[in-house]
Amino acid sequence: MRLIRFLPIIIASIFFSSCGGGNEPRTVVAAAGDSVGSPTPSPTSSPTPTMPTEALFFGGMYGQGSSTVFYPNPIMSAQSCPTNYKSQLVLGTLNVDWPATLCFQQPADGVTGLYDFGGMYSTAYNNPLTGGQSCPTGFFTSTLLSSSNTDNTLKFCYRVRPPGAAPFVLFGGMYGGYGGSSTAYPNPVTGAYSCPTGYTRTQVYGSAATATFNGDMGLSICTKPPQ
Numbered sequence: 001m002r003l004i005r006f007l008p009i010i011i012a013s014i015f016f017s018s019c020g021g022g023n024e025p026r027t028v029v030a031a032a033g034d035s036v037g038s039p040t041p042s043p044t045s046s047p048t049p050t051m052p053t054e055a056l057f058f059g060g061m062y063g064q065g066s067s068t069v070f071y072p073n074p075i076m077s078a079q080s081c082p083t084n085y086k087s088q089l090v091l092g093t094l095n096v097d098w099p100a101t102l103c104f105q106q107p108a109d110g111v112t113g114l115y116d117f118g119g120m121y122s123t124a125y126n127n128p129l130t131g132g133q134s135c136p137t138g139f140f141t142s143t144l145l146s147s148s149n150t151d152n153t154l155k156f157c158y159r160v161r162p163p164g165a166a167p168f169v170l171f172g173g174m175y176g177g178y179g180g181s182s183t184a185y186p187n188p189v190t191g192a193y194s195c196p197t198g199y200t201r202t203q204v205y206g207s208a209a210t211a212t213f214n215g216d217m218g219l220s221i222c223t224k225p226p227q
Contacts, residue, residue: 059103118157
């Protein structure tokens, strides 16, 4: 079990701040083993093959390691999402997990998906797309969470999608736990603690709802082979 962090009220407000709060210098880091200087594509004229309405376009993720350490979205090199992409918190419980945010976009006519989701893995869970603590060949690795005595290491995989190519895997969103509530961070696709019909749910972090493994809340991803 991890050591519980007892933070004063002023630090609690920092916990959920994307800019660190106070006068503390913020540090944006690329953790050891992460891909550095990965390419960011420009929109392509080649349309993405028709996507199921329940699948999301993946736009990267960003997280936090302390009140001054931030893990950027590697696509943006910042704590932000690509233009026209939405953001949603998927983890973040005071004294348990630092915040983690997903960037996504719903498919629509004329919209091009620029990035592929390649799964996730953590200290105790393998990537379901590789069967190991690794990313698929050709994918970049980026740290989302990692903090001594607070969060186990959690990484995600992504790549620039080749123009006009089908997605590597259909991404049906993800959902995470908060405190004792399993529905605090629902899947943006279903609006609930669930995957879309036909998608495989795989836990990649923590426990189902309450903090048991190193104090981390559970995070599950939803994937399906492309049609």
